[in-house]
Amino acid sequence: MPKKTIKIVVEGGNVKPGPPLAPTLSQYKLNIGEVVKKINDATSQFKGMSVPVNIDIDTDTKAFEISVGIPTTTSLLLKKAGAQEPSGDPAHKKIGNVSMDDVVDVALMKKPSMTSKSLKSSVKSILGTAKSIGLTVENKDPKDLVKEIDEGKYDDLLSKYEEKWNKGA
The missing domain is CATH 1.10.10.250 (Ribosomal protein L11/L12, C-terminal domain)
Structure with a gap:
């Protein structure tokens, strides 16, 4: 059960399903729209702020978890x-x-x-x-x-x- 973590900084509640996130997620065959929606939901209280986000992916099952850090x-x-x-x-x-x-x-x-x-x-x-x-x-x-x-x-x-x-x- 190999795990992969992608670390990104996003604008809270305003992530778009395009580069650079989409190409990275597509390598792991994830549903990009679903990941983007979960990130936007998880970061909505930080609207307009830069927020660090970790996406933990189980590369076998394609399951993922989103964890939101503290804005800068x-x-x-x-x-x-x-x-x-x-x-x-x-x-x-x-x-x-x-x-x-x-x-x-x-x-x-x-x-x-x-x-x-x-x-x-x-x-x-x-x-x-x-x-x-x-x-x-x-x-x-x-x-x-x-x-x-x-x-x-x-x-x-x-x-x-x-x-x-x-x-x-």
Whole structure:
């Protein structure tokens, strides 16, 4: 019973039965329409976001399972900001603003895939992504907030979420 896993990144709820997915699936003689429908159903709550998906295929029986990962940090931040795409010039062109609560929320969602040991370090990592895509946080440069976190200015806010973080979000 040989198994094969195909790893792809798709736009949530908007997978089309064409290249590059269709040729890959046809190698395993799968019903492409059925696979696409299952992926779209499984990713519908992430509409418009980039989502990693694994398709596990039993090459003997042609049975398959879809497992959906967590959207990219960039996709989650863009959704929180109501922006469509990252800034092409994040140093000069800002595309939106998010709250510190939004940043913490993204850090909690991304916990399973992050290597950070603490909520504080995860939040600082998310702030780095926010800066790189042209977002402000609390109407400030995310780099300034990293300094403020190091100074302890957000310890009260972070402690509110610490229990969720320790439980695995």
